[in-house]
Amino acid sequence: MGRMSRRAFAVAALAALTPASSASAVPRHPRHPRATTEMRGMWLATVANRDWPSRTGLSASQQRAELIAHLDTAVRNRLNTVIFQVRPTADAMWPSSYEPWSQYLTGTQGKDPGWDPLGTAVAEAHARGLELHAWFNPYRIANHTDPQRLAASHPARRYPEWVVTYGGKLYYNPGLPQVRAFVQDAMLDAVRKYPVDAVHFDDYFYPYPVSGQTLDDDAAFYWYGGGFASRADWRRDNINRLVSEMLSRIKTIRPSTQFGISPFGVWRNAATDSRGSDTRAGVQTYDDLYADTRMWVREHWIDYICPQLYWHIGNAAADYAKLLPWWASVARDSGTRLYVGEALYKAGDKAQPADWRDAGELSRHLTLAKKYPQARGHVYFAAKDVAANRIGAMERVVADHYAQSARSPR
Numbered sequence: 001m002g003r004m005s006r007r008a009f010a011v012a013a014l015a016a017l018t019p020a021s022s023a024s025a026v027p028r029h030p031r032h033p034r035a036t037t038e039m040r041g042m043w044l045a046t047v048a049n050r051d052w053p054s055r056t057g058l059s060a061s062q063q064r065a066e067l068i069a070h071l072d073t074a075v076r077n078r079l080n081t082v083i084f085q086v087r088p089t090a091d092a093m094w095p096s097s098y099e100p101w102s103q104y105l106t107g108t109q110g111k112d113p114g115w116d117p118l119g120t121a122v123a124e125a126h127a128r129g130l131e132l133h134a135w136f137n138p139y140r141i142a143n144h145t146d147p148q149r150l151a152a153s154h155p156a157r158r159y160p161e162w163v164v165t166y167g168g169k170l171y172y173n174p175g176l177p178q179v180r181a182f183v184q185d186a187m188l189d190a191v192r193k194y195p196v197d198a199v200h201f202d203d204y205f206y207p208y209p210v211s212g213q214t215l216d217d218d219a220a221f222y223w224y225g226g227g228f229a230s231r232a233d234w235r236r237d238n239i240n241r242l243v244s245e246m247l248s249r250i251k252t253i254r255p256s257t258q259f260g261i262s263p264f265g266v267w268r269n270a271a272t273d274s275r276g277s278d279t280r281a282g283v284q285t286y287d288d289l290y291a292d293t294r295m296w297v298r299e300h301w302i303d304y305i306c307p308q309l310y311w312h313i314g315n316a317a318a319d320y321a322k323l324l325p326w327w328a329s330v331a332r333d334s335g336t337r338l339y340v341g342e343a344l345y346k347a348g349d350k351a352q353p354a355d356w357r358d359a360g361e362l363s364r365h366l367t368l369a370k371k372y373p374q375a376r377g378h379v380y381f382a383a384k385d386v387a388a389n390r391i392g393a394m395e396r397v398v399a400d401h402y403a404q405s406a407r408s409p410r
Contacts, residue, residue, distance in 0.1 A: 006008075011374045035089065036406035037303075039339040039377025041081035041385050044070055046104050047088035048143070051383040054137035055108035056261040060114040060299035063105065064210050068124055070233045073387045075128050077394060078402040082125055083262075083379065084201050086118050086190060087136040089143065090156060090172065090183075094118035094193065096184040097321060100151040110151030122194045133260065135159075136187045139179075140204055141170035164217065169211035174206060175220030191253050199250055199409075203308060205239045210285065214293065235290035243301050248337065258303040262341050262370035262379070263293040265307040265323055266305040267330075267336060300335040304409075306379050312355035313364060319367060328372040337376045337409055340369060344367040348390035360387045363400045377408050 043052045052070060053063045070256035074082050084285050086093040091102040091109055094117065100110035102178045105117070118134065125132035141156050142149065145165050149158055156170065162182075164173045190201060207215065221231055228234040241262070250259050268284045275294070277286075287289040297305050307327055311318045324340065331338035346356040355361050369375040379396070381384055383410060389395050 005062060005106075009105055021150060036404060037376075037409050038406050039081060039306075039379060039408050040077075040079040040406055041083055041131075041133070041306075041339070041377070041379035041408075042074055042079055042401065043379065043381050044082050044382050044383040045086045045088075045381075046093060046102065047137075049104050053105065056104060059098045063113065063117065064115060064120060068290075070383045070387070071128055071130060072229040073383065074130055077386055077398050078405050079328075079380075079386075080129070080408045081131040081133060081197075082121070082383070083133040083135045084118070084121050085135040085137075087090060087187060088140075089137070090141040090154070090186075092118075092186075092190075093233060094190055095220075096186065097189050098182070099155065100153055112144050118194055118196075122196060126195075129405075131197040133200045133258075134190050134194070135200040135202065136190075137202060137204055138171045138183045139206075140173055140186070141172060141240050143169050152299075154259045164181055164215060166207050166215045166360035167213060169207070169400070171207060173217055174221055174242070175217045175235065177224065180238065180245070184242070184249060188249055188253060189248070191250060191257055195254070196257055198260050198303070199246065201261045203289070203291075204263060204287070205242075205285075205289045208237055208288075209288050226361060232287070232290065234287070236292055239289075239291050240295070259294070260294065260304040260306060260339075261302050262306040264289065265290055265309045265311070265327075265341070266318060267292075267294045270403060273295055277318075278322045293359070294330055297330050297334050297336045297338075298316055302336055304337040304339055304376075305331070305338040306341045307368055308343075308381070309365075310341065310346070310359055312346075312353060312382075314355065315353075315370070320370060324369060324375065325372060328374040331374040338374045340365070340375055342378050344385045344394060347385070347393035350364060351404040357391065359393050359396050361398045362393050366401045377406075386393070 032245045049055055051064055090099055092099045093102055101112055103109035105113040122132045144158050146170060147157055162172050162176060162179050164171050172183060221234060225234040247259050248259050264282035264283055266277060266279050266284055268286045269279050269281055270276045285293050296302050309320050309323050311320050327338055342362055346352045349356055386394055
């Protein structure tokens with residue numbers, strides 16, 4: 001099947017299986033006319049209290065005030081989208097029907113924080129003319145290996161056979177069909193309840209490889225891997241099914257909600273695959289994370305892709321100036337919009353190469369991207385760094401490229 005027909009098939013495949021929601025929508029305030037249409041986004045990370053809340057245990061009013069401050073920061077910098085991490089570790093930043101409240105709110109997983117962060121974020125973002133993309137991590141359970149530290153009600157404790165330990169962390173096993181169904185249900189609970197503008201995945205599918213360790217999915221491969229030439233092909237199929245099924249179910253529940261993914265920036269090196277990029281990256285999503293990100297774009301299984309091009313122009317192993325045109329060529333004529341993930345967090349960091357201590361590095365990324373019509377905008381990691389504006393890097397981007405406001409693409 002062709003790209004569009006295959007996407008249409010994927011959407012239709014589950015249409016009869018998932019009832020549409022009639023959840024009430026938060027009213028949108030009318031937006032002022034804008035001459036420009038491009039993505040201008042920032043990630044708002046909650047895992048380990050990276051961006052928000054600043055620490056666990058704040059009162060509901062303090063948490064809300066901090067969240068609103070991040071939205072106002074986005075507006076001041078003429079951004080139009082906030083990508084809010086609402087399921088960082090198989091938990092929830094909303095009253096979920098499937099998983100416990102996130103520990104990053106109160107310090108205790110499962111403890112009610114006394115308010116609804118996601119519901120508030122959607123309403124307050126829309127009131128400011130911002131899109132709110134709900135960011136989910138599908139398989140990560142915990143950044144430790146002790147199931148007893150999870151809330152007593154946690155599904156990983158009820159179904160220990162779903163869990164694998166790897167690299168000092170707990171994960172749901174992507175090779176189990178019942179896991180794939182459950183994590184979809186848990187994420188889609190938010191889509192049913194709130195008019196989020198997009199569902200967003202980051203770069204975590206199968207875990208990043210850890211030297212000397214093996215992910216134990218032997219039993220799952222035995223039961224479900226028949227017919228595949230290799231375990232790697234089976235693992236990729238598991239992730240492909242997650243992506244294609246999520247597309248179908250999102251569009252059935254709330255057709256206006258987009259589906260976007262922000263993968264690690266290298267699909268495959270050209271030395272591995274002639275279709276790959278002119279890079280020498282130590283990680284390749286196709287081979288190491290079992291995520292065929294190139295295919296998802298070409299088959300239009302996602303509305304947008306936002307590869308994390310977290311390298312400076314001229315980087316020896318992964319040059320921003322080589323990866324950007326490669327991704328532009330992948331997105332060309334696919335129907336999938338290309339946004340570029342930008343490493344704002346590196347600006348001014350003395351531990352980074354000298355290029356990142358130049359306040360103009362990020363601005364040059366945007367200048368270069370203007371040469372490629374497939375590049376429809378940029379997303380900055382992350383909210384705390386947008387507010388900090390170290391060495392004036394974000395201020396330079398705004399001054400050079402964001403003279404007026406812009407709508408996000410649709």
